[in-house]
Amino acid sequence: MSLWLTLGLAVATAEAPSAADQALLKEIEAASANAPSAATTLPTPGNATSTPTTSMGSTAPSNIYNPAMSLNGLFLASGNASAGHPQQSNASLAIQELELQFVANVDPYFAANLILALPNGDGIALEEGYLTPSAQPLGLQARVGKIKAPLGRENALHTHALPFIDKSLVGTAMFGDEGLAEVGAELSYLFPFPWYSVLYAAVMSAENPAVFASGRTYDASGYGSLRNVFDLSDDATLELGLSSAVGNNAATEHNEIYGAHAVFKWRPARQARERELVLVAEGLFATRPNLSPPAGDKRSVGGAYGYAQWRLGQQWYTAARFDYLGFPNEARGISRRGSAILVFAPSEFSSVRTQLSAGKQPGVQPLLYEAFLQLNFTLGAHPAHAY
């Protein structure tokens, strides 16, 4: 804390503050709920900020119809070590991912959402890209294109929005690092109930190598899911969801995936910036996943994770997660992992996240320890994340 104070003083003034000012600053720090920021200058009332704009004259092409654009950047430092095998430890510093998003109405009939990812900072991959008809009659909504399937809680999240730096063990095992995102058509229906209840159904291609990559060009896959969210009070909600996906795996065997999730959120309206509790549990089960090594006929596998997230203040929150993968055929082996994360988010557009994990893999005796330090930032007009 005193380092922040010293840096702040050094930036703000060329001359050292008086002893009285130093004492007063300490008192202010003690009274302040948040860590000090580098901002030191009084804003001028009524003087709106302006950024110079460039005029290209009336003949220049207009950019007024450009889509809302945003960029999410993830810089990641990571390291791991195996207990008892210090020689096997690794460390790396990398651009984890850059993600570009473009959102706009195409015309009066369609809206478009395009998300391009640059994993490791190079090479462009289409993460999601779909059209949504503007008309939404009778509570129906359609999407056509490449869609991250709304299966459970985690799969539809983009990397920068994950609650932890890495995905859950079961999510990665079932859907791969990038999750289940296929080209297809989705229809969803909002039931006319007093609570929020939406049913999703979709037909998709079958090219995800982790799930439905049969190699047969005529194969298709599909999913259905039901999401219910109940207001328990003005401050608390409970979400309950069921999901299922079907298709053929890489061995052209019929694979079925089933999932269930529950989310409890408490965010007191009078302290929405200061306090929040989120409890999440999700389980997934697959009958014929593309896991290796295969375990004879007993190939079905399932797993679950749960985490608790607690907001410590306007700019800080922490969370702890437990992962499990291996149910019900323990012959394949069981993976377990515990993770803890501490996040400093100066604003909704940037955060620094530190995570420590300890995991046990099948057939490996010592624990694997992992440490991550991630810088997460957003430029531009990023649309609101789903609740």
Place this chain on the structure above:
Amino acid sequence: MTPRLLLFAASLLLEILVPEMAFAKLIVVTTTEDPAALTRAIGGERVEVTALAKGYQDPHFLDAKPSYMVLLHKADLVELIGLELEAGYLGALLSGARNDALMPGRQGYLDLSQTIQPLEVANGADRAQGDIHPNGNPHYWLDPENGRLMARAIAARLVALDPDGKATYNGNLAAFETALTAKQADWEQRMASLRGAPIVTYHRSWSYFAARYGLTVVGFVEPKPGVPPAPMHTLELIKLIEAQKVKVILMEAFYDRRVPDLIAQKTPVHVAAVPNSVGGEEQVHTYLDLFETIVTTLERQSRN
């Protein structure tokens, strides 16, 4: 199953499946409580109004709760403050509500910022300046004359959506304006002693109020809009308050009082924590109550 249970089950099913049959009223959803209060004053018994953000909540930080989508799905009209106040959630809510009638450009979508003259319009936007609103400061409902303009826009839209209620809406609007004019003269008189006085506010949310009553905002508790108080900034603010002989820190009741209270211990300034929306305190039921509470608090603090 007894007949009474059967009757209960049937009525519950009816309530769930066809709720619109139970109401002939216009269903209005507003993003904050102030347009809701104005709509209730004008619509009377012909409207059913729900506000998403409660008066005691910070309207900048509202979750896009799915239950709000359910409300919007059934609504005939959504009224918003605009000027990016709802940028963090309203787009997601309208998309999830699946109600074509509420899409921008339709009669069911009323952006009330289009009815007023915004202050602090910027030529561009730079997030290094904090949570600024490049199209203008969105806290315009804190000028009662803007409230008058909002009320007129709401009445006109209610008439367009429900022509049968035209006489009711216009009559209620006239009554509201008469009451507002009378109260406004009273508030002007009571605020006259503060005209020209320097004040500090917590957030950049009192520009319209200050402009109406001639107050001069000389500083903010936040170093930049939306940025929590920082020690160096607070120290500079204390010196500014002493130098300019500021008497009042005006702040919304939902902000943390610790830093303003500390400043009040170090300087002769008084903290006036007031509701900035209808419903911000228990006794603030109407738009007129809101200004009565703010003016009364400022009067009291300035006398101390």
